[in-house]
Amino acid sequence: MDALERIYRQSQELQRQLTDARETYFFNEVVHSYQWWLMLAALVVSYTLLWFLIDRSRLVPILLVGWFVFGVATAADGVGGDLVLWDYPRMGIPWGERLLQADLVMPVGYMLTYQWYREWKPFFVACVALAVLYAFVLEPFAIAAGVYETYLWRHVYSFPIYVAIGLFVKWMADAAERVQTRNSAV
Secondary structure, three states, rough: HHHHHHHHHHHHHHHHHHHHHHHHHHHHHOOOOOHHHHHHHHHHHHHHHHHOOOOOHHHHHHHHHHHHHHHHHHHHHEEEEEEEEEEEEOOOOOOOOOOHHHHHHHHHHHHHHHHHHOHHHHHHHHHHHHHHHHHHHHHHHHHHHOOOOOOOOOOHHHHHHHHHHHHHHHHHHHHHHHHHHHHHOO
């Protein structure tokens, strides 16, 4: 076995140990915590609210925005956690990426913003307001609640990222909607 193969096998063993440790921690500490149940309640309330507010005539592009945001948020949380910029001591589930109820709740704000503000300028203003809410209200609240910990990260860093996520997903969803409209007219 060459050196690279040995390193690969060692990393697999470390991954197994990490998975075992996360499972033990999750089932002994996290699932019994008020923070986990608080996040679960936020998830249920958010999607119940969305169910009543969503414009069903634009369901596909709005849900597409949600999927884009979820994908970006989950990937960012994985990278940020791996780089030890931040972490979540009360993860949603113990396996895979740092899947959190927050990654599932955050898209609701973007979906409703996309639904209510179709034109770029009002969308941008609403997106900035949403970024202020996420970066300067909800992140500090999550820290105070013991759900989120920052190490080499500051809330001010999150703000432009939240704005960029909103602009990116609107651009993607609008582009997908244009392609669909163009192709359905044929």
